[in-house]
Amino acid sequence: MLTSSDNKSELFLGIDGGGSKCKAIVMNKDNEILGTGISGPGNPLHGFEQATNSITESAKMALEDAGMPDTPLSDLVAGVGLAGVNLPVLFDKMAEWQHPFKQMFLATDLLIACLGAHQGNDGAVMISGTGSCGFSCIDDEEFIIGAHGFPHGDKGSxxxxxxxxxxxxxxxxxxxxxxxxxxxxxxxxxxxxxxxxxxxxxxxxxxxxxxxxxxxxxxxxxxxxxxxxxxxxxxxxxxxxxxxxxxxxxxxxxxxxxxxxxxxxxxxxxxxxxxLAEPLSPPEVGAVLFARKTLAKQQQK
Amino acid sequence: MLTSSDNKSELFLGIDGGGSKCKAIVMNKDNEILGTGISGPGNPLHGFEQATNSITESAKMALEDAGMPDTPLSDLVAGVGLAGVNLPVLFDKMAEWQHPFKQMFLATDLLIACLGAHQGNDGAVMISGTGSCGFSCIDDEEFIIGAHGFPHGDKGSxxxxxxxxxxxxxxxxxxxxxxxxxxxxxxxxxxxxxxxxxxxxxxxxxxxxxxxxxxxxxxxxxxxxxxxxxxxxxxxxxxxxxxxxxxxxxxxxxxxxxxxxxxxxxxxxxxxxxxLAEPLSPPEVGAVLFARKTLAKQQQK
Structure with a gap:
């Protein structure tokens, strides 16, 4: 029998934090979208405060959009994909964040984009938005090309x-x-x-x-x-x-x-x-898939 | 007969303020170099405070180098050539500076460089340092090409x-x-x-x-x-x-x-x-030549 606490553990937050905006999505255990939110830049390269504020703000907006404004952030298992955290110094800084969630799983924006595009399965993506790069995740092995930043890299972005x-x-x-x-x-x-x-x-x-x-x-x-x-x-x-x-x-x-x-x-x-195949889901859904995948692995241990 | 005040009016300061350093030179009425100084960035594009501090600091160092540490800055007629003041907004900001000098004549770094290279006469210069551009001053007509800044311009710099x-x-x-x-x-x-x-x-x-x-x-x-x-x-x-x-x-x-x-x-x-002809004097000497030229024109009126 599910307890109230088990129920809460089945709310997932997906975050896609990029250089211009931060997107949030709240999903239930059946991967149904309950609500979405969007706020300012979520790339810690342009400021840790700005990034963490954007993540929190977009998450609250997604809960409000889901008709659950009173649900505390501490009920959410968060998958957080951020531009910039391919740099170790920024990954460490974000990983040390005293985040408000039940659990936080941190990934690059590339991994969540790839997981989203291929519905959690292996595959590759070329990305051209504000920045540019290529990324693949095959047999749990990640590969990045580009993603060097502006103005010295990001050709074709x-x-x-x-x-x-x-x-x-x-x-x-x-x-x-x-x-x-x-x-x-x-x-x-x-x-x-x-x-x-x-x-x-x-x-x-x-x-x-x-x-x-x-x-x-x-x-x-x-x-x-x-x-x-x-x-x-x-x-x-x-x-x-x-x-x-x-x-x-x-x-x-x-x-x-x-x-x-x-x-x-x-x-x-x-x-x-x-x-080229059509991407199946956006990166913020990929962030949820990442959180669920990582959580499942932890529970198997 | 020269009064004490006349004597003082014959001390000139030349400033060459660029993106990486600010050079100062003190010269007498015979264009003899009395002392020089050098300090941090003097380009107002990267901060008004920084630029004005660098100018004042390098001027004081030049006076000290000249063995005149007690001479107040208010005794100096200053020619100030700065990178960035080709942009009207920065020229106006610098022109409004409550400067410590007796008089201040403001010019672009390009004009003083050109005047220095050709000992105050007409001519043209190609500049490649931190930035790049071309400049000519012929019959009092100035012409600029390039000087667009980094990273969008300054090719060949x-x-x-x-x-x-x-x-x-x-x-x-x-x-x-x-x-x-x-x-x-x-x-x-x-x-x-x-x-x-x-x-x-x-x-x-x-x-x-x-x-x-x-x-x-x-x-x-x-x-x-x-x-x-x-x-x-x-x-x-x-x-x-x-x-x-x-x-x-x-x-x-x-x-x-x-x-x-x-x-x-x-x-x-x-x-x-x-x-290509060898440049005759550095830009900070060109700044003094600019100040003297402008002063002479004012006195003719």
């Missing part, structure tokens, strides 16, 4: 596309490279009248700022703008490389995920596009 | 070379591009054992951090490393473009200045190298 646009537009306004459709579009989007204002607007900006500029590169490329085509082809070529590296590991399934997928996928090599 | 190195090394360690001599050198320089540690080391780093990595790109290029050669050729090609744009304005003299000059100059196009 939204932030990378936006930064390339800004760079090429500045060179073009200086007459060093040929004119581009993007020049006027970028200036208008950022409310700038010339390159001096543009430099002021973008000085010191972070990845999420640049990611909002990615779409205009694809818009221009689709109008055959040479500069934009060069950027899109270079970005797509990098994601192709990621895909080929992952495919060499013979994953049962491979998916492409992340906010830039609809724009970037059509530019990938045809043979790669043909092998 | 120390920061740009360092960032390209980090990017290519990360891609190479991932197997996406071919191996490079730079891989081991960069890891060793930053005390990292693998790409994960490298990503941790460089996360969120500023231009001055990357600029310290520039030399290893040239070292590798000189050993015919393909990846490094690609970076050096791309950077040199941009500085060539800057030079050609400046030469089209027919400056009486053109020089290349900035900390990367000794490494980068041999990689420029031969016809450009042949036209």
């Amino acid at each position: 939204g932030a990378w596309f936006g930064l390339q646009a800004a760079k090429q537009v500045l060179l073009s306004l200086d007459g060093v490279v040929s004119p581009s459709i993007m020049n006027d579009v970028l200036l208008a989007k950022l409310n700038c009248k010339d390159d001096t204002e543009l430099v002021e607007a973008i000085a010191g900006k972070v990845a999420t700022y640049y990611a909002q500029l990615a779409n205009l590169v694809f818009d221009a490329a689709e109008q055959s703008d040479k500069i934009a085509l060069g950027i899109v082809e270079e970005g797509a070529e990098y994601i192709n490389s990621i895909a080929r590296t992952l495919l060499a590991k013979q994953p049962p399934r491979i998916s492409m995920i992340g906010g830039l997928t609809p724009r970037l996928k059509p530019w990938l090599a045809k043979d790669i596009q043909a092998q | 120390g920061a740009w070379f360092g960032l390209q190195a980090a990017k290519q090394v990360l891609l190479s360690l991932d197997g996406v591009v071919s191996p490079s001599i730079m891989n081991d050198v960069l890891l060793a320089k930053l005390n990292c054992k693998d790409d994960t540690e490298l990503v941790e080391a460089i996360a969120g780093k500023v231009a001055t951090y990357y600029a310290q990595l520039a030399n290893l790109v040239f070292d590798a290029a000189e050993q015919s490393d393909k990846i490094a050669l690609g970076i050096v050729e791309e950077g040199a090609e941009y500085i060539n473009s800057i030079a050609r744009t400046l030469l089209a304005k027919q400056p009486p003299r053109i020089s290349m200045i900035g900390g990367l000059t000794p490494r980068l100059k041999p990689w420029l196009a031969k016809d450009i190298q042949a036209q």
Whole structure:
């Protein structure tokens, strides 16, 4: 017979904390979605306080959305997937968090994304959102390629596309490279009248700022703008490389995920596009699957 | 007959405030150097407090070096050349500074560099230090190309070379591009054992951090490393473009200045190298020349 305490243990929280937002989902033991929440950045790379606040806040919102506003966070078994915790120093910092949950299982955003895409099964994912990378989890062995961050890495990501646009537009306004459709579009989007204002607007900006500029590169490329085509082809070529590296590991399934997928996928090599499977669930569901998997392993011991 | 007050008016301070350091020089009415000082970053882009502190501190050091530690800053007519004040918002902020000097004449780091290189006369300069750009001042008309900042601009600068190195090394360690001599050198320089540690080391780093990595790109290029050669050729090609744009304005003299000059100059196009004249004085002397020029104009009115 289930006791009241057993019942409580069957509420799961899934967290997907990225550079721009933190998503939460509450699910029951039958993997039914009870409610969802969304808050600010959940990447501890940009601040531990911000990340932990976003996690707590989005969890409370998900409980409220589920019609369970009085359920304490201490009733939830949490799977928490975070960007940035592939760096040991950030993993340790987050693992030491005096979290408010019944239990917390910490994973990278990559692992929960992969588990979500393949419903808890083995597989691989290419991710292009604010950042970019490739990841596979096969026979409990994890493999990462990319995920280096901005501005030194994350080629083929939204932030990378936006930064390339800004760079090429500045060179073009200086007459060093040929004119581009993007020049006027970028200036208008950022409310700038010339390159001096543009430099002021973008000085010191972070990845999420640049990611909002990615779409205009694809818009221009689709109008055959040479500069934009060069950027899109270079970005797509990098994601192709990621895909080929992952495919060499013979994953049962491979998916492409992340906010830039609809724009970037059509530019990938045809043979790669043909092998891409639709992701089955979002990363926050993957976080719940991760928590349940890890909990089951602990209980087996 | 000169009064005591007249005597004091003939002490000049020159300031060259860049992203990594602030240089000061005290000169007399005969343009003789009395003393010099050097302190931390003087670029208001990275903080108004930091910049104004660096300026004041380096000025006091220059007075001390001149054997005049009791001379108040209010005796000095200051020419202040600062990186960043090409942006109107930063120029206005610095112009509103309640400075401690008798008078302050504010200019861009580019103008004082150009005036210094050509001893107060018309001319043009290509600059590659932490940042990069081209500048000319001919018949009182100033022209800038580049100077866009990091990481979106400043191609061919120390920061740009360092960032390209980090990017290519990360891609190479991932197997996406071919191996490079730079891989081991960069890891060793930053005390990292693998790409994960490298990503941790460089996360969120500023231009001055990357600029310290520039030399290893040239070292590798000189050993015919393909990846490094690609970076050096791309950077040199941009500085060539800057030079050609400046030469089209027919400056009486053109020089290349900035900390990367000794490494980068041999990689420029031969016809450009042949036209480069040695810079005559450093930018902080140019700042004094700027102050004296502006003062003379005011007194003519």
